[in-house]
Amino acid sequence: MRVPTLALVLAAGLTAAGCSSPASPASPAAEQTPAAAGRSVQHARGTTTVPAEPRRVVVLEPLELDTAVALGVTPVGAAVASNVTGVPAYLGVGDAVEPVGTVPEPDLEAIAALAPDLILGTESRHSQLYDALEGIAPTVFMATQSDPWQQNVELVGEALGRADRAAELLADHRRHCEQVADEHPGAGTANLVRPRDGGTLSLYGPTSFAGSVLECAGLTLPARDWGGDIQVDISPERVPEAAADHLFVPVQDVEDPAGVPTLVAGNPAAFPAVHLVDTSYWISGVGPLGARRVLDDVDRVLDAP
Secondary structure (H helix, E strand, O other), X not given: OOOOOHHHHHHHHHHHHHOOOOOOOOOHHHHOXXXXXXXXXXXXXXXXXXXXXXXXXXXXXXXXXXXXXXXXXXXXXXXXXXXXXXXXXXXXOOOOOEEEEEOOOEOHHHHHHOOOOEEEEEHHHHHHHHHHHHHHOOEEEEOOOOOOHHHHHHHHHHHOOOHHHHHXXXXXXXXXXXXXXXXXXXXXXXXXEXXXXXXXXXXXXXXXXHHHHHHHOOOEOOOOOOOOOOEEEEOHHHHHHHOOOEEEEEEOOOOOHHHOXXXXXXXXXXXXXXXXXXXXXXXXXXXXXXXXXHHHHHHHHHHOO
C-alpha cells in the first residue's frame, strides 16, 4: 500500500465531515464530543485524550472489532482480515461496518472519509501509521496482537469509556470456562492446527487466543517448547507431533471434510477425533464474542458421544 500524505488524509476527512448536514442525528460533526469532556488513556504510544463517549470509531484489529461490538459499540469502519470475507458474519453487524483496507494494510483515505472520533490500532502492526492516524482522530494503540487477549479487551474497554462492561464480559468468560470444564472432567488433550501451504501446519500454543480458551475449558495442550511464541510451524514429517485426543482444525467451511489435512486424516491413531471449526472466530475473531463461540464449540464437541 502506498501511504498517502497526511495532508491528503486530512483533506479527505474534512471533506467527508463537511458534506454532512449539521442537523442530521447521524452527522459526524453533530456527534463529536467536546475536547473538554475527554478522558486520558494510557496505551502503547503514550497518553491520548479521547472523547468521553466515542461514537464514530474505526478499528484496525480483529480483537478491537469483536470487543467493541461486544461492548455495544458498532464501529463505523474496520480493517478486515481478508477483503474477500470482509467483516466476520458471527458478529451480527451486517453492513453497518465499512471495511477500511486489511489489518496489515489499512486504507488511510477510507478511514479519514469516515470522520472518526477515535481510532484503535496496534503498535506491532501499525506503528508507521500512527502519526497519520493521530492526524485524523485521537488514536489508541495496543502493544501487540500477541499480548494476552484479556488485557487488550481491558484497554479497548477503557478507550471506549466502557471499562466496567469490559470487566463484566471477562468475568462472564471465566464463568463460561468453569461451566464447560465442570461439565466435562477429564476431557483429555487437545491441539489446534491450522493448515498452511505445502502440508505445513501451524500449531497454536497456550498463549494464543484459542489455545488459552481450550485450556480454560479444561482441555490440556500437550507440553512442548513454544519458544515464547503463540504458535510453531511443523513440517509434514513432524505432523504426528500434534497428536492429541481432540484435534481442532480451523477452516472456512466446516461442512467440507476436505478441510482435514491429508496427513491428519490418514493417521487416526494419532488423531482419533478431528473437529473442523470456523476460522472466523477461532483464529480471526479474538475477543469476548469469539471466545463465547469457541467455548460453545468445545462444549458441543465434548458432549458428543
